[in-house]
Amino acid sequence: MSSRTLLKQLIPPLFLDLYRAVTRKAYIWDGVYRSFEEVPAAGPGFNGDALAVPSLDQARDAIRAAAGYRSVATEVINEYWVLALLAAVAREQSPRLRVLDFGGGAGVHYVHLRSALVDASALDYHIVELDWACQAGPGLFPGDGRIHFHRNLPESLPDLDIVYMNGVLPYVDDYAGLLKALCAYRAKYFMIYSLPAGAFPTFASAQRNVPGTLMPCWFFNRDEIVDILSNEGYSLIHKNAVEHGYNQENFPETHRLDRGRNSVLLFSR
Amino acid sequence: MTPRTLARQLLPPVALDMFRRLGNRKYIWSGIFPSFESITPVGQAFSAETYARLSLDEARRVIRTSNRFTATPTEAVNEYAAMCMLSALACQQNGGKLTVLDFGGGLGVGYVHVLSSLGKHSAFSYHIVELEWACRAGSSLFPDDARIHFHASLPEAINGLDIVLLKSALNCIQDYAGLLKKLCGYRARYVLVSELFAGGFPTFASAQRGFDGTVFPCWFFNVDEIVGLMRQHGYALSCRGATEQVYNQDNFPADHRLERGRACQLLFSRLEPR
Numbered sequence: 001m002s003s004r005t006l007l008k009q010l011i012p013p014l015f016l017d018l019y020r021a022v023t024r025k026a027y028i029w030d031g032v033y034r035s036f037e038e039v040p041a042a043g044p045g046f047n048g049d050a051l052a053v054p055s056l057d058q059a060r061d062a063i064r065a066a067a068g069y070r071s072v073a074t075e076v077i078n079e080y081w082v083l084a085l086l087a088a089v090a091r092e093q094s095p096r097l098r099v100l101d102f103g104g105g106a107g108v109h110y111v112h113l114r115s116a117l118v119d120a121s122a123l124d125y126h127i128v129e130l131d132w133a134c135q136a137g138p139g140l141f142p143g144d145g146r147i148h149f150h151r152n153l154p155e156s157l158p159d160l161d162i163v164y165m166n167g168v169l170p171y172v173d174d175y176a177g178l179l180k181a182l183c184a185y186r187a188k189y190f191m192i193y194s195l196p197a198g199a200f201p202t203f204a205s206a207q208r209n210v211p212g213t214l215m216p217c218w219f220f221n222r223d224e225i226v227d228i229l230s231n232e233g234y235s236l237i238h239k240n241a242v243e244h245g246y247n248q249e250n251f252p253e254t255h256r257l258d259r260g261r262n263s264v265l266l267f268s269r
Numbered sequence: 270m271t272p273r274t275l276a277r278q279l280l281p282p283v284a285l286d287m288f289r290r291l292g293n294r295k296y297i298w299s300g301i302f303p304s305f306e307s308i309t310p311v312g313q314a315f316s317a318e319t320y321a322r323l324s325l326d327e328a329r330r331v332i333r334t335s336n337r338f339t340a341t342p343t344e345a346v347n348e349y350a351a352m353c354m355l356s357a358l359a360c361q362q363n364g365g366k367l368t369v370l371d372f373g374g375g376l377g378v379g380y381v382h383v384l385s386s387l388g389k390h391s392a393f394s395y396h397i398v399e400l401e402w403a404c405r406a407g408s409s410l411f412p413d414d415a416r417i418h419f420h421a422s423l424p425e426a427i428n429g430l431d432i433v434l435l436k437s438a439l440n441c442i443q444d445y446a447g448l449l450k451k452l453c454g455y456r457a458r459y460v461l462v463s464e465l466f467a468g469g470f471p472t473f474a475s476a477q478r479g480f481d482g483t484v485f486p487c488w489f490f491n492v493d494e495i496v497g498l499m500r501q502h503g504y505a506l507s508c509r510g511a512t513e514q515v516y517n518q519d520n521f522p523a524d525h526r527l528e529r530g531r532a533c534q535l536l537f538s539r540l541e542p543r
Contacts, residue, residue, distance in 0.1 A: 009286075014278040071469035071492045074529040076510035078350070081534060085351050088507035088536055089358045089459075116508045199340040222340040237388040238357030243346040259343040266354060268361050 027250045029205040029217060036173045036216040039206045043213030046171065050211045052132045059106035059140055066115045073115040079193055079242070083109060083164060084116030086266070087123075090161040090189055096122040098160050102153075102182060103168030104129060106137045110147050120146070128153055153181055160187040167194040167262075169225075170218045176228050183232035190234055190267040194242050197222040197263045200255045219255065222263060234267035296520045298475040298487060305443045305486040308476045312483030315441070316402055319480035325406055328376035332410060335385045345382035348463060348512060351534065352379060352434055353386040355461055359431040362458070365391040368430050370455060372398045372423075372448075373438030376407040380417050398423055423451055430457040437464035437532075439495075440488045446498055453502035460504055460537040464512050467492040467533050470525045489525070492533060504537035 008016065033039050046052075065075045076084055091097045097117075101109055104127035114120045125147045127137065134149040141147050163182050169192060172178050183190065197220040207217040226236050245260035277285060302308055314320075334344050345353045360367035367390055371379050374397035384393065396418045397407060404419035411417050433452050439462060442448045452460065467490040477487040496506050515530035527533075 009283040010281050012279050012281050017278075070528055072467070072511055072528040072531065072533040073509050074511045074531045074533075077513045077531075078347075081351055081510035082354055084508045084510055085355055085536055086358065088538070089355070089362075091507070092538060116510050118506050118508060197340065235388065237361045238354050238386055239341060239388065240345050240350055240353055240386045241341050241343040258339055258341045261341065261343045261346075263341045264350070264354075266357060 027248070028209045028246060029207055029219075029248070030250065031206050032251065032255055033204040033206075033216075036204050036218075039204050039214075039216035041206070041214055041216050043210070043215070045210075045213050045215045046130055047132065048210070048213055050213065052130075052136075055105040055108075055133070056136055056140075059108045059111065059137075062108045062111040063140060066111055069115060073112075076112045076116040079166065080109065080112035080116065082193075082264075083191070084113055086162060086189060086191060087113055087117060091117070091119075091122065093188065094122075094159065094161050096124055096159070097162075098124040098126070098157060099162045099164060100126045100128070100154075100157055100160055100182070100185060100187065101164045101166075102128045102178075103165060103171075104133075106133050106140060107147055107149075109164070109166065110141075114146070124148075126150060126154060126157060157185050160185045161189065163187040163190045165192050170196055170220070171215065172218075173216070175218060175220075179225070179228045180232060183229060183234060186233075186269060188269055190229060190269075192225070192263075192265045192267075194262040195220060195222075195225065195265060196257055197225060197265075198255075198257050199223075203255060205251075219257070222265075225265065229267050234269055236265060237268050238264075238266035240264040295517060296478075297516060298477050298489075298518070299520060300476050301521070301525055302474040302476070302486070305474055305488075308474060308484070308486040310483075310485050312479070312481055312485075314479055314483050314485035316400055317479060317481040317483050320483075321402055321406070323480075324376055324403070328378050328381075328407075328410055331378050331381050335381050338385060342382070342385035345386045348436065349379060349382040351510075352432075352436070352461055352463065353383050355459060355536070356383045356432060357387055359458060360387060360390050360393075363429070363431055365389065366429065367392070367432075368394045368396075368427060369432045369434060370396045370398070370427055370430055370452070370457065371434040371436070372452065373436065373441075374399060374434065376403055376410060377417055377419075379434065379436070380411075384416070394418070396420060396424065396427055427455055430455045431459065433457045433460045435460065435462045435465075440466050440490075441485065442488075443486070445488060445490070449495075449498050450502055453499065453504055456503075456539060458539050460499065462495070462535045462537070464532045465490065465492075465495070465535060466527060467495060468527050469493075473525065475521075489527075492535075495535070499537050500540075503540045505540050507536045507538045509536075510534045 110125045123146045128150045137149040202221045207215050241261040248256040380395045398420045404421050407419045472491045511531040518526040
């Protein structure tokens with residue numbers, strides 16, 4: 001147990017909330033900007049150890065947990081279960097199940113998907129990630145030919161079933177360009193999980209919850225994202241939210257997420 | 270703020286946890302029995318007054334909130350997220366038409382979430398099989414809404430059924446094998462079993478404590494038995510997962526506890542065409 005966790009156990013929630021309310025640390029994002037260039041960015045962002053190390057640890061923990069399952073895949077919960085359902089349905093229409101996970105870290109979603117599917121033999125999982133993940137990732141899955149790491153978008157991925165993005169689009173400056181490039185794979189399904197989106201116009205903000213880093217982050221107009229995918233031949237078939245709610249009281253009311261929650265959008269071609 | 274909520278805010282989590290451990294309400298289930306008959310029920314289980322009142326309050330809150338969504342339906346989270354997404358996929362596969370049977374679907378909270386999270390659709394029909402009180406109360410919550418139907422028993426037939434939902438309901442059905450057979454008889458494309466208390470142990474019954482001092486029997490299933498029953502009726506397990514909530518079962522022998530205290534989730538797909 002870390003000292004931070006221990007402290008949280010000893011302090012009454014009321015005082016903890018008060019502390020959070022009076023310190024600016026309660027807010028993850030700061031400012032409303034028109035573009036990434038306007039955000040006073042600093043630090044290594046996603047290339048720093050502050051994000052890479054926990055991401056690798058998370059994948060290792062998932063691999064360890066999965067190896068210990070007896071009758072129930074106990075860690076396939078929430079977002080992992082939702083992806084498993086989508087994959088299971090997509091698998092019915094396809095001899096193999098090919099997934100492109102943009103920003104998939106060290107493969108934690110792959111681990112859970114592999115455990116969830118009754119028949120994972122046909123799985124072909126492609127992760128597009130930064131250098132650190134592409135270097136460390138393959139070492140976590142020795143002898144497993146079903147997972148592939150790419151530093152850039154692969155030239156082609158025929159018969160792609162699912163494009164999956166979880167919490168990554170907000171950090172891509174040219175998000176429209178990326179979405180168009182991903183749509184060009186013509187996957188059957190395109191899922192964007194944990195998207196900060198609402199009825200407000202798209203704006204940038206400075207994200208400050210990663211030690212040593214201040215990075216630009218988009219908050220999207222939801223209809224703009226839907227329009228980009230619609231123009232590429234995709235229809236929105238499902239919209240939802242993730243459970244976690246963020247405190248955005250430092251934002252103008254018009255620029256806050258509905259109930260502080262990110263969106264989940266599922267498109268089909 | 271209720272006194273209970275205030276106490277939770279003022280007590281350090283470590284003290285609250287200790288209090289809970291010492292309290293009588295520590296365990297939801299007690300005893301291991303071979304059958305439902307071995308357990309003496311007390312009270313009205315899911316017809317208990319407090320349970321009914323809280324269910325009604327929750328349904329009203331969800332309906333109220335869903336009317337205020339701007340860009341995102343923010344409430345269809347946790348255990349509802351998966352059923353909403355599966356509904357969307359089935360709807361898309363069926364050309365924009367969706368028919369759902371929600372066994373034990375309460376007062377229609379699932380209906381509200383599925384409806385608000387669904388994209389464009391041409392037809393939507395949602396059938397709930399519930400206890401008498403829930404059918405009466407549920408119908409009054411959705412006046413003039415022809416898409417939702419409450420049934421006090423399984424309907425004779427439902428044309429073009431896409432999904433059967435069984436969310437934390439099978440455990441309370443004495444003849445679970447018979448119910449599964451009947452539900453599979455509708456030949457829906459998918460059967461989603463959520464919050465199922467199941468594991469590697471042999472199927473056994475336990476006494477569950479509910480609201481207002483009620484005690485009622487509850488099954489803990491051998492997961493392979495359920496998968497086998499479904500296969501007998503033409504359904505194959507497609508994927509499996511778990512729910513986030515962890516139950517404390519320290520009062521059970523180690524080999525009869527849920528893995529990591531978690532209930533499981535199972536998606537079955539129909540093997541043959543309808």
